[in-house]
Amino acid sequence: MAEKKMSEGKKLQEKLFMKKEHAMKVISDAEVKKADKFCESYKKFLDDSKTEREAVIKSIEMAEKNGFVEFGKTKSLKPGDKVYYNNRGKAIILSVIGTEPLENGVRIAAAHIDSPRLDMKQCPIYEDTELALFKTHYYGGIKKYQWTAIPLSLHGVIVKSDGSKVDVCIGEDEKDPVFCVTDLLPHLATSQMERKAPQIIRGEELNILIGSRPFKDDDVSEKVKLNILNILFEKYGVTEADFLSAELEAVPAFKARDIGFDRSMIGSYGQDDRVCAYTALEATFACKNPKKTIITVLADKEEIGSDGNTGLNSSYLQYFIYDLAKIFKADGWRVLTNSECLSADVNAAFDPTFPDVNEKHNAAYLNRGVVVTKYTGSRGKSGTSDASAEFVGRVRNLLDKNKVVWQTGELGKVDMGGGGTVAMYIANLDVDVIDVGVPVLSMHAPYEVTSKLDVYMAYRAFLVFMED
Ligand code: MN
Numbered sequence: 477m478a479e480k481k482m483s484e485g486k487k488l489q490e491k492l493f494m495k496k497e498h499a500m501k502v503i504s505d506a507e508v509k510k511a512d513k514f515c516e517s518y519k520k521f522l523d524d525s526k527t528e529r530e531a532v533i534k535s536i537e538m539a540e541k542n543g544f545v546e547f548g549k550t551k552s553l554k555p556g557d558k559v560y561y562n563n564r565g566k567a568i569i570l571s572v573i574g575t576e577p578l579e580n581g582v583r584i585a586a587a588h589i590d591s592p593r594l595d596m597k598q599c600p601i602y603e604d605t606e607l608a609l610f611k612t613h614y615y616g617g618i619k620k621y622q623w624t625a626i627p628l629s630l631h632g633v634i635v636k637s638d639g640s641k642v643d644v645c646i647g648e649d650e651k652d653p654v655f656c657v658t659d660l661l662p663h664l665a666t667s668q669m670e671r672k673a674p675q676i677i678r679g680e681e682l683n684i685l686i687g688s689r690p691f692k693d694d695d696v697s698e699k700v701k702l703n704i705l706n707i708l709f710e711k712y713g714v715t716e717a718d719f720l721s722a723e724l725e726a727v728p729a730f731k732a733r734d735i736g737f738d739r740s741m742i743g744s745y746g747q748d749d750r751v752c753a754y755t756a757l758e759a760t761f762a763c764k765n766p767k768k769t770i771i772t773v774l775a776d777k778e779e780i781g782s783d784g785n786t787g788l789n790s791s792y793l794q795y796f797i798y799d800l801a802k803i804f805k806a807d808g809w810r811v812l813t814n815s816e817c818l819s820a821d822v823n824a825a826f827d828p829t830f831p832d833v834n835e836k837h838n839a840a841y842l843n844r845g846v847v848v849t850k851y852t853g854s855r856g857k858s859g860t861s862d863a864s865a866e867f868v869g870r871v872r873n874l875l876d877k878n879k880v881v882w883q884t885g886e887l888g889k890v891d892m893g894g895g896g897t898v899a900m901y902i903a904n905l906d907v908d909v910i911d912v913g914v915p916v917l918s919m920h921a922p923y924e925v926t927s928k929l930d931v932y933m934a935y936r937a938f939l940v941f942m943e944d
């Protein structure tokens with residue numbers, strides 16, 4: 477059969493138009509298989525790392541298996557050496573020493589390992605009408621109504637007055653009990669439904685149900701609360717006052733699962749931003765003998781503005797780089813000035829059910845690969861670092877050269893809302909930064925959705941950046 481001749485217009489289109497395609501059109505079947513396989517261990521990571529503390533523990537476990545040792549344990553470092561620095565059990569920095577002088581700059585990948593959730597208040601436990609409950613204070617940007625009537629697990633630590641620490645994780649094992657926030661039945665919700673959406677469930681209505689049987693003693697009041705405290709004392713040796721110095725976080729008790737008949741997607745709590753944390757970690761482990769020194773930082777507190785000494789608005793990343801510089805007799809500031817960073821964070825994927833919030837020419841789409849975001853912020857680009865055209869050009873070239881499927885993505889229409897990432901805090905250190913991450917549906921919901929191909933492309937993007 478004769479080949480159909482390509483029209484002039486078609487030829488010109490091929491030459492001039494930018495292609496925006498499903499990753500399946502671009503990558504091989506073998507690579508699809510690789511992506512699916514990669515996501516099996518990603519799901520496990522999600523189930524094992526539901527809080528920033530658990531993500532640090534898991535990261536250290538993975539790092540040590542890959543030959544990383546704690547930073548500071550060795551006085552000198554040489555190319556190929558692998559170290560990690562644990563910041564208060566809530567943030568972590570991993571580094572692989574490169575063959576080039578440190579003053580040439582380092583390659584930073586920065587993701588965050590905190591996710592929106594319900595934190596217990598300092599005085600959480602109370603009894604009302606023979607039910608025991610916990611008072612909570614939500615953490616990060618949530619739609620409060622999404623957190624009712626779903627199974628919740630409880631994670632965190634309780635520090636006793638003698639300084640000893642109890643680790644808590646209840647609700648993840650099949651045999652464990654779970655907890656929940658109750659909601660009104662529709663039959664009696666007439667006036668609740670009149671409330672504006674942010675008020676359908678109010679902050680002070682996010683109370684977690686923790687018990688309902690009384691302690692058997694007619695001489696005491698608050699018997700249900702007493703019974704719960706007695707159970708906690710027997711199990712953990714803690715009293716009510718110990719909650720004052722505790723960090724307990726309620727998170728969805730669901731496990732990460734495949735979504736769709738074709739199993740092309742992953743549904744899980746906390747994919748913002750553990751999807752980028754995991755892919756950056758795996759890239760760090762896969763990158764052997766890099767030219768530039770690699771620094772992967774998994775930060776805490778991003779969801780509440782990056783403040784606090786485990787957030788990236790703190791100086792610990794800078795201090796770590798200064799410490800490295802000292803070992804190699806380099807100027808810390810010069811290392812930073814010559815450095816580049818991928819701010820590894822998720823972006824919103826276009827949702828056909830809610831098309832109005834996005835501007836379709838600049839939105840990110842599921843399955844079109846990793847998203848490169850030049851600027852985030854809100855209104856007139858407020859609260860963003862806005863990567864330079866030069867740096868965008870460099871990253872674009874790098875991804876294309878290595879056949880990483882990628883797209884751009886702006887977080888919603890202009891003036892529709894907005895948001896930020898850690899990019900600007902790293903840019904403030906005089907580092908070139910751009911946001912690169914995975915598109916997510918239902919971001920910040922208890923159950924977020926990503927595409928397996930995009931997850932894999934994020935891993936590949938971080939790896940080619942580190943290997944470059
Ligand atoms: Mn994020």
Ligand code: MN
Pocket residue numbers: 748779920
């Ligand atoms: Mn977020």
